[in-house]
Amino acid sequence: MAMAVTSTSTCASLCCPAPRPPALPSLLNPAPALLFFCPSPFGCRNRKVSSHCHGSGIRASLSNPTPGPEERIDVSRRQALLAALAFTVPSSHFFQRKGDFQALAVDDEKTKIDLIQYELKKVLTKGKSAGVLRLAFHDAGTFDSSDNSGGMNGSILFELERPESAGLQRPIKVLQKVKRELDLAFPVSWADLIAVAGAAAVAECDGPVIPVKLGRLDSSGPDPEGKMPEETLSASDLKQAFQSKGFTTQELVVLSGAHTIGNKGFGNPNLFDNSYFQILLQKPWKISGPDDGMTSMIGLATDRALADDEECLKWLKVYAADQGRFFTDFATVYTKLVNTGARWGPSLQA
Numbered sequence: 001m002a003m004a005v006t007s008t009s010t011c012a013s014l015c016c017p018a019p020r021p022p023a024l025p026s027l028l029n030p031a032p033a034l035l036f037f038c039p040s041p042f043g044c045r046n047r048k049v050s051s052h053c054h055g056s057g058i059r060a061s062l063s064n065p066t067p068g069p070e071e072r073i074d075v076s077r078r079q080a081l082l083a084a085l086a087f088t089v090p091s092s093h094f095f096q097r098k099g100d101f102q103a104l105a106v107d108d109e110k111t112k113i114d115l116i117q118y119e120l121k122k123v124l125t126k127g128k129s130a131g132v133l134r135l136a137f138h139d140a141g142t143f144d145s146s147d148n149s150g151g152m153n154g155s156i157l158f159e160l161e162r163p164e165s166a167g168l169q170r171p172i173k174v175l176q177k178v179k180r181e182l183d184l185a186f187p188v189s190w191a192d193l194i195a196v197a198g199a200a201a202v203a204e205c206d207g208p209v210i211p212v213k214l215g216r217l218d219s220s221g222p223d224p225e226g227k228m229p230e231e232t233l234s235a236s237d238l239k240q241a242f243q244s245k246g247f248t249t250q251e252l253v254v255l256s257g258a259h260t261i262g263n264k265g266f267g268n269p270n271l272f273d274n275s276y277f278q279i280l281l282q283k284p285w286k287i288s289g290p291d292d293g294m295t296s297m298i299g300l301a302t303d304r305a306l307a308d309d310e311e312c313l314k315w316l317k318v319y320a321a322d323q324g325r326f327f328t329d330f331a332t333v334y335t336k337l338v339n340t341g342a343r344w345g346p347s348l349q350a
Ligand code: HEM
Pocket: 129, 130, 131, 133, 134, 137, 166, 167, 229, 230, 231, 232, 238, 255, 256, 258, 259, 261, 262, 263, 300, 302
């Protein structure tokens, strides 16, 4: 039976009265926060019928089993998400009965965060964590308090060609997978996703668990250039650079402790601990090179500069002696970092 269906707001002749359907997901224009789960025996669990039922104004024919590119809402992935939700949040949070139709509303922050964490868990390994945390710094670190420009706004997606962004394509790719899945369920901004992912990266490497709230809006273009601190800066220039972003010297030091993960010679590259501070207190700063007996400096010039500055040194000593204090302060300042410069959606003011 060939049957043309023009789906606007209903497909009752087929199976169920569908409310306003979700838009198709795209990178910066995600779908609204509703997933539809049709119980009809007619076949809504069948991908192609479902996309007719719930697609937005999609014109399609049941005799043509191949959905157009924009129709490929992957219902099985939605259902997997839905099943995951059933385990992570109480059903009363998200199931609403509407006649013979069930809607999954993903409209509370806790549920969204659970889902983001769930999807991140699938892709985030210890090995990928350092890059993801660095990505969070590069998105937020452009903030300039003098004109309130930059900050945590997803603009890093437009800045990947800049020299300081070298290597950031990789973590973006990791998060793109997560975003694609999430966009099937509810809109998540890049700024929110990167902020939550940076915190998840810290936790993945056994660092502190840092709660991150949602609601940041994405920028539609790049932030001004030349705002990221260069790795050749002296301690006083670093302090100045962080001050212009609203961060104190203590906050500069505690945030720099993020370099404890990654491959800059601060102990276990996959363990978020306070070895960054302990190793910076031990001179000479040499690490063994691979096989050839060569040695190389640990850390970046900016890391070593901290140990040669009296005010920074004071904080290096505090965190070298007390990992608990490092974790507590890092969590606080990371939260400040990912809220810095953010523009918030109407319901979630900073
Ligand atoms: C103080 C100023 C900072 C400078 C100049 C700086 C610069 C750099 C540079 C040049 C790298 C090496 C990138 C590469 O391997 O190609 C790096 C790595 C890294 N940075 Fe920073 N950074 C700074 C602060 C921060 C902050 C505040 C954070 C996070 C809160 C951060 C997180 C990271 C991480 C996790 C890595 C390791 C990335 C990896 O191994 O893939 N950095 N940083």
